[in-house]
Amino acid sequence: MGVSVNEAVSTDPVRDHPPPARRRGGRGRSALEVALLTVLAIVMLFPVLWMIETSIKENRDVYAIPAKFFNFQFTMDHFKDVFVGAGGGRSALSVSFLNSVVVAGVSTVLATVLGVPAAWAYSRFAVKAKKDQLFFILSTRFMPPVVVVIPIFLMYRQVGLIDTELGLILIYAAFNLPFTIWMMKGFVDEVPAEYEDAAMLDGYTRLQAFRRFTLPLLVPGIAATAVFALIFSWNEFVFAIFLTSSDDVRTAPPAIAGLIGGTTVDWGLVAASSVVFALPVLVFAYLVRKHLVAGVTLGAVRR
Amino acid sequence: MGTVAVQGLCKSFGKVQALDGVTLDVPDGSFFVVLGPSGAGKTTTLRAIAGLEKLDAGSVRLDGRDATADTPAARDLAMVFQSYALYPRHTVYENIASPLRARRRSSSEIAAAVERMASLLHIERLLQRRPAQLSGGEMQRVALARALVRSPRAFLMDEPLTNLDLKLRVEMRTELTRIHRSLGATFVYVTNDQVEALSMADQVAVLKDGKVQQVGTPTEVYERPANQWVAGFVGSPPISLLACHAEGDRLVGAEGWTLPRPGWTTAQDGRPLLLGLRAEDLSVERRGDASLSGELYGLEPLGDRTVVDVRVGTKILKVKARPTVTGTPGEPLLVTVDLDRAHLFDAGTGVSLSGAGR
Ligand SMILES: Nc1ncnc2c1ncn2[C@@H]1O[C@H](COP(=O)(O)OP(=O)(O)OP(=O)(O)O)[C@@H](O)[C@H]1O
Ligand SMILES: [Mg+2]
Numbered sequence: 001m002g003v004s005v006n007e008a009v010s011t012d013p014v015r016d017h018p019p020p021a022r023r024r025g026g027r028g029r030s031a032l033e034v035a036l037l038t039v040l041a042i043v044m045l046f047p048v049l050w051m052i053e054t055s056i057k058e059n060r061d062v063y064a065i066p067a068k069f070f071n072f073q074f075t076m077d078h079f080k081d082v083f084v085g086a087g088g089g090r091s092a093l094s095v096s097f098l099n100s101v102v103v104a105g106v107s108t109v110l111a112t113v114l115g116v117p118a119a120w121a122y123s124r125f126a127v128k129a130k131k132d133q134l135f136f137i138l139s140t141r142f143m144p145p146v147v148v149v150i151p152i153f154l155m156y157r158q159v160g161l162i163d164t165e166l167g168l169i170l171i172y173a174a175f176n177l178p179f180t181i182w183m184m185k186g187f188v189d190e191v192p193a194e195y196e197d198a199a200m201l202d203g204y205t206r207l208q209a210f211r212r213f214t215l216p217l218l219v220p221g222i223a224a225t226a227v228f229a230l231i232f233s234w235n236e237f238v239f240a241i242f243l244t245s246s247d248d249v250r251t252a253p254p255a256i257a258g259l260i261g262g263t264t265v266d267w268g269l270v271a272a273s274s275v276v277f278a279l280p281v282l283v284f285a286y287l288v289r290k291h292l293v294a295g296v297t298l299g300a301v302r303r
Numbered sequence: 304m305g306t307v308a309v310q311g312l313c314k315s316f317g318k319v320q321a322l323d324g325v326t327l328d329v330p331d332g333s334f335f336v337v338l339g340p341s342g343a344g345k346t347t348t349l350r351a352i353a354g355l356e357k358l359d360a361g362s363v364r365l366d367g368r369d370a371t372a373d374t375p376a377a378r379d380l381a382m383v384f385q386s387y388a389l390y391p392r393h394t395v396y397e398n399i400a401s402p403l404r405a406r407r408r409s410s411s412e413i414a415a416a417v418e419r420m421a422s423l424l425h426i427e428r429l430l431q432r433r434p435a436q437l438s439g440g441e442m443q444r445v446a447l448a449r450a451l452v453r454s455p456r457a458f459l460m461d462e463p464l465t466n467l468d469l470k471l472r473v474e475m476r477t478e479l480t481r482i483h484r485s486l487g488a489t490f491v492y493v494t495n496d497q498v499e500a501l502s503m504a505d506q507v508a509v510l511k512d513g514k515v516q517q518v519g520t521p522t523e524v525y526e527r528p529a530n531q532w533v534a535g536f537v538g539s540p541p542i543s544l545l546a547c548h549a550e551g552d553r554l555v556g557a558e559g560w561t562l563p564r565p566g567w568t569t570a571q572d573g574r575p576l577l578l579g580l581r582a583e584d585l586s587v588e589r590r591g592d593a594s595l596s597g598e599l600y601g602l603e604p605l606g607d608r609t610v611v612d613v614r615v616g617t618k619i620l621k622v623k624a625r626p627t628v629t630g631t632p633g634e635p636l637l638v639t640v641d642l643d644r645a646h647l648f649d650a651g652t653g654v655s656l657s658g659a660g661r
Contacts, residue, residue, distance in 0.1 A: 126357065194388035197355045200375035201382045202449075203405030213390055 048278075054271035055079065062267050078272035092247045093273055096255035100277075103165055103251055104233035107172035111229050114173070115180030116222060120210060122181065123188035124196070134185070137178045145175060146238045153242055163244050168251065171239050176229040183228070187221030188214070223288050231281055252277050304366045305457040305489035306331045312351050312361035314344075314513075321347040323513035325361070329457070329491055330506070334483050337493045338500040339510035340536065345493040346385055348510070349459045352491065353382050365456060376405075381450040385461040385493075387442045389434040395445050396430040402453045420448040423482075439466040444475075451482065457489035464499065476503060497537045501525060509533050526644075531653035534579045534646055540603075540610050540621040543585075545578045546650060554578060558616025560595050565642045570649075570656045577653075579646035582623040587611055591639040595620070599630045613638050 029037075054062055058073035085091040121127065122134060152171060153162070161167030191214050199209035234252075241254040250258075256277060259270050307329040314322040321344045329335040337345050350356040352363055354375040362371045370378055381402065389398050397404075399420055403413045421427045424444040434442055443466050450458055464472045464479075480503050483490050494500055500507050501521040509516040509524060517529035528534035534542045546557040549570050554562045556578070570576055597615035604626060611622040613636050622638055630636070647656045 192386070192388065194384055194386055195390055197350075197353075197375070198382070198384060198388040198390070198449075199401070199405070200355070201353055201380060202402040203376045205374070205376060208405075213392075216392055 051271045051274050051278075054267055055275045056272075057268060059266075059268055075268075078266075078268040079276070081266075081269050082273045082276055093252075093255055093259075093269075095248055096250045096252045097276065099165060099248075099250060100234060100252040103168045103172065104230055107169045107176065107233045108226050108229045110169065110173040111176035111180045112222060112226050115177050115225070116184050116215075116218065118177075119181045119184030120188050120214070123185050124193055134182070137181055140178050141175075149238055149242050152239070156243060161243075163246055163249050165249055167243055168240060171243070172233040172236060176232055179232075180225050180229055183225045184218070184221060187218055187225075191217050220290075227284060227288050230284065234281055304331055305455075306364075306366055307335075307352055307457050307489060307491060308364040308367075309348070309352060310362045310364070312348065312363075313359040314347055314351060314356055315359060320513050322351065322358075322361075325351075325510070325513065325515055327508055327515065327518070329489060332487050332489055333505040334480070334490045334492060334503055336500040336504035336507045337491065337510055338495070338497060338507050338537070340495055343495075343510040344513040345495070345510055346461055347513075349382065349461050349491065349493055352378075353380055353459055354378050379456040380459055381453055381455040381457075382459040383443075383446045383450045383461055383463045387434070387446040389437075389442055389445055389449075391434055393433070394430065395426065395432050395434070395437070398434070398445055399430075399448045399452050401449060406453075416452050417448075420452045423451070423478075424448050440468065440471060443467060447479075454486070454488065457491060460490065460492045462494055463492075465494075465496070479503065497539065501537070509536065511536070527655070527657065528579075528646065529655055531577055531579065531648040531655075534648070534655075538581055540582050540623075542579045542581050542646070543618065543620040544648075545580070545615070545618055545620075547576050547578050548573055549576065556595075556616070558618060560615065562593050562595070562640060562642065565645060565647070567643075568647045568656055570647055575650035576656065577648040577650050579648060580620065580640060581644070582610060582621040584641040584644040585613075585620060585622040586639045586641075587613065587622050587624050587628065587636055589639045590637075591641075593640045593642045595638045595640060597636055597638060599632050599634045599636050601632060602628070602630065611636075 053069070053072070055078050056074055056076065057068070058075050061068050061072035064072075081091065081093075082097075083091055083094045085094075122130060127133060156162045156167050161170070195213045195217075196206065196209040199213045200206060204212065236251075237253040237257070240251045241257070244250050244254070247255075252273070256270065256273050259266065259273065307327070309325060309327050312322045312325040313320075323344075325344070325348055327335070327337070327348075337348060339345050347356060351358055351361070354363070354370070354373055354377075358371070362369060364370060365373075365378060365380075389395075390401065393401070396417055399417045400413045403416060408416075417430070418427075421430055424447055426441065426444050426448065429437060429441055429445070434445070437445065443463060447460075447463055450460070464475050467475055476499060479490075492503065501524075504521050506518065507521055507524045508518045511532060516533050517524055519527075524533065524537055528537060531544065535544065547554050547562075549555075549564055549568070549572050551572065552564045554564050554576075556562070562578075595613075595615050597613040597620065600612040600614040600619055603610040603612065607626060609624050609626050609628050611624045611628060611630075613620045613622055615638070620638060648654065649656055
């Protein structure tokens with residue numbers, strides 16, 4: 001899963017859960033701790049900083065030797081190039097960003113809409129061989145996706161899903177579904193089944209009881225799970241590059257990768273599109289960071 | 304109408320046999336108490352009646368009609384859950400209103416009904432709070448209100464008073480009995496508190512390990528316990544049990560004492576027996592011919608009375624006495640036994656041998 005999420009999770013303790021006393025307000029940190037953390041932060045953040053810098057440098061300064069850290073010529077041209085094509089219309093990159101939004105969004109919605117009820121069913125009902133089924137569902141995630149890319153490619157060619165957004169949406173949803181079921185089952189397990197029992201005695205059907213009384217309590221869990229699924233779909237590269245080829249279907253990761261490898265590489269454009277690519281995930285993870293922490297500490301991990 | 308009849312309920316959770324052939328017959332309009340210790344299967348019984356538990360065997364009949372396959376909503380029952388199960392996101396008002404909302408009543412009708420419940424259970428001030436902002440006793444009253452707001456076929460109550468303080472519990476006991484009388488509705492009431500059972504019930508079913516031990520009126524269960532276990536569970540202080548056997552016209556105790564053999568027993572000579580003596584049927588003050596000698600072991604003053612522990616051989620007898628009784632441990636005592644009110648059980652099976660004549 002995306003490194004950015006883990007950072008968002010670990011660097012931002014939530015107020016509701018007071019952190020261990022030793023961490024209180026940062027004042028209790030020893031000098032050694034601070035030094036180590038600083039070094040770690042520099043090492044980890046340098047590539048990110050460099051990417052951001054390159055994206056706002058004039059091309060001359062990008063190639064300058066020695067590298068210019070501070071006194072470079074500022075420009076937003078690279079960002080303009082990400083969205084506006086050479087002729088003045090929409091650029092190919094902007095199309096692929098849009099594709100990424102559609103593919104990641106729809107596949108996440110699909111995985112969530114299918115996964116949440118499935119998780120509820122696994123949590124609430126006496127399903128035959130429940131453990132085996134859950135293990136089987138998880139086992140589909142044991143192997144790296146790249147292992148199945150050739151068979152999927154051949155299957156997709158048969159059914160005409162090659163080079164379509166629908167093809168990507170389906171495969172991402174399929175990969176996210178097991179994860180969604182597992183993570184959501186943890187959340188559903190946390191909600192006492194007796195709310196639904198009480199609702200059924202009140203006169204609601206089982207499904208109404210779920211929708212009216214359990215589902216609202218699952219919203220934080222659904223948000224956290226959806227963010228993980230979204231990030232997976234947004235970042236996915238291998239399937240995207242194998243299963244799509246035309247510019248108007250391609251998602252952003254292969255499109256950005258495609259910028260590198262010509263006779264000349266426009267590093268400014270590469271950096272700017274990478275920044276644009278990374279931003280939504282960071283913003284999203286930041287917005288739901290509270291739920292992410294809750295999700296990681298409460299839901300999936302407990303059982 | 305509101306009769307509830309369950310027949311041969313069986314339910315196991317893995318290796319635990321929670322219900323093992325439970326058969327109960329709850330007459331219309333009765334206050335029916337299911338009494339048993341923790342883990343006896345009381346909650347499981349209620350959940351089975353409510354349709355929340357998939358049964359291994361057995362049937363549930365409501366108003367004479369087989370309802371075993373009905374959904375909980377179709378059974379038209381209301382339940383107070385042991386854990387309250389109040390909806391955490393809803394206000395107290397909405398919690399109480401929920402059964403009416405589910406049945407699409409008009410909001411004016413709902414408002415009136417909720418107001419009525421709130422004043423009945425003294426929770427008017429709490430209506431806009433959420434369950435997390437309530438004390439245990441307040442939650443319990445809200446749970447009661449949510450059940451009572453409707454007029455279902457029967458009310459199922461799972462230990463609804465256990466979390467109240469003693470004063471409130473006694474108050475609510477009276478209140479619930481009054482509500483029951485005024486509604487004329489059927490109550491199936493689960494408790495592990497025998498005082499509650501004896502004081503509120505029309506009928507008591509004593510449950511242990513998923514099996515019904517005895518069904519009867521509170522008096523029957525107290526005066527004629529079907530077996531040694533019921534005798535020990537019902538009654539406070541607990542009944543004293545002494546090993547003995549019958550020999551001609553005498554009962555000979557394992558501790559060496561003898562008592563005249565009561566005329567009512569059907570026990571055969573020589574068979575190992577247990578003599579059950581309740582504290583109020585023993586006396587350290589009266590004098591009679593049926594008596595046991597022992598020594599004072601301790602005094603438990605309880606305000607209105609004192610329980611005297613008397614050691615007979617290796618056994619401690621609990622004897623009810625007047626609060627003024629005094630004595631020093633070790634001093635010899637004569638305990639007079641009211642043999643007409645004593646109980647005899649088969650020491651092997653625990654079954655009562657008191658005979659039908661009492
Ligand atoms: N969902 C469950 N899964 C596994 N075992 C269960 C479940 N529900 C009940 N049991 C077991 O079944 C037995 C009866 O449980 P039940 O809840 O009916 O007892 P109870 O009489 O209501 O006890 P208490 O007075 O403590 O509430 C217990 O041994 C309990 O551990
Ligand atoms: Mg219980």
